[in-house]
Amino acid sequence: MSSSSALLLLDDVTKVYHMGDVEVHALRGVSLSVEEGEFVAIMGASGSGKSTLMNIIGCLDRPTRGRYLLAGEEVSTLDRNALAEKRNRTLGFVFQNFNLLSRTSAIENVELPLLYAGLHTRERHEHSRAALARVGLGDRMHHHPNQMSGGQQQRVAIARALVANPKVILADEPTGNLDSVTSVEVMAIFQELCDSGITVVLVTHEPDIARYAARVVVMRDGRIRSDSRQEPQRAVPAPAEATAGGEP
């Protein structure tokens, strides 16, 4: 199932944590290949290793053993600076608790990756404006996180993830803090991003959410239990909610 053209290629990746004297085997040999434009949901109970896998895919952590090729480049041996650059240029993150900077406007939050990419103020502004418009928040650019609903905050986070034009967006339980209606809205955005060619990797423990993905990888005890493709369900936001969500 692995091919050299894969965007993400993990080959027998293991991860061992040392917690005092105890060795925790978070990943016990995971091989996974994700093509460009795929929408993958990684499922599993807590402690199954799905978060560790996500961290390694997201270049936040390095595998203990095994290889990880991101867009054809070996990244498991890169240093902290090089990994930061990968996160900046190739990856985008969406978290369960949004992780927006408080007391900071939406557009400033979205600009953050571009700041570290070294773009000038005007370019940063243009790109961020476009990204916010793309998630339907063109009219809330100067709102602060505490002035926005959970769904809106998560959409700001998605805008931040996609503003630097990444190849992959990694979403760790993006709907975990949202109600079901808002969850559908967020999933609709992910599907739309996927349609435009961005690879989306989603970690969730909710089967309802995994239904929107075209491929479901189930983890258990640090190994992949199953890897199946499915016809994804289209996420159709409720019309009333969509306007309340702030479409201009």
Next chain:
Amino acid sequence: MNPLQILRVAIRALVRNKMRSFLTTLGIIIGVAAVIAMVAIGEGAKAQVEASFASMGSNLLIVLPGSTTAGGQRGGFGSMPTLTWDDLRAIRTEAPAVRYAAPQLSSGAQLMSEDQNWSTRVYGTTPEFFMIRNWPTSMGSAMSDSDVEGGTKVVFLGSTVVDKLFGPNADPVGQLIRIRNIPFEVKGVLAKKGQSPMGQDYDDAAYIPLKTFQTKIQGGLQQFIQGVVLIGATSESTTQVAVQQVTALLRDRHHIGLGQDDDFSIRNLTELASAQEQGTKTLTTLLASIAAVSLLVGGIGIMNIMLVSVTERTREIGVRMAVGAKPRNILAQFLVEALTLAIAGGVIGIGLGVLAAQRLAAQFHWPMLIRPDIIVVSVVFSALVGVVFGLYPARKASRLDPIDALRFE
């Protein structure tokens, strides 16, 4: 990221936490303000001392005649007149480091105006005396050479004497007063000079021309000067040279052989002044070092708050790292935050310090003296404090693991 962007990020982070930022800088503000105010106080005190010595006379030397020994009893300086009028002329003409030389003869006397009387000292001297003393006339005219040559019966009064004889702010010029029952015309009033460094009132005195003093007060011309000679050196740095020149000149004129004691003595008041200045300088240094310690404490305050801030903002650091901030970006941000706080504190501190110095100067009637070098030093020092005490928290922030940081509650 360019430095301007880093600065903007840092400032934005500081503005987001206005209260905390303010409290953090408070230490530096107080420290810098204390340094500026303390040094200004020291400088003001120094200027005060300098001014009081300047009022004594510029580059002043006093030549006192020798002492007598009669039947085993030794008199003090001046008990035996050894200085002659020829000596005075020689000092004037043969010692290059001497600018002015004036005799000063004195006697206690009762002064009487029409309806008041006052006991004070009456001095006989020449116009050079007022040059040496830097003493201008506030009313009437100054003593002239023709007054001395003619032996005219005119008197120049200190302001205290005017107060006592004529009442405050009176203009006595042209009026007659009696000194030892001899009528004198008041020709001038001397400007108020205040107290000597030893507390003596300069203004409680009356001055008459030398010749008049010799004929009317002292009685009879004498070969020796019955008083002292005041010398004004050409500059502050030549006072010591003047002492040597006058000593050599007088020893030669008095035929004093090698190994014999001088029959006169010379007091160098500039030395006294510089000793006093040294004292105030020590005071300034002491005050400044106490203030510098408070600046140091301010720096430790910055480190404290920055450490708390790093812990509090662990999540923010995690997010920044996740979106691509390199460790050195985080290091730079926190370092620049500390630096900005320190420099802002420094600038505010300078403002407050200058204000405090102004208030204190007004309170003590001192001249306000702000040393520009101290301002520069304060800013540089507070920046240094920012870097030194900001480095540890910034390093701590930059070394955080992004995963742990993101998970931090």
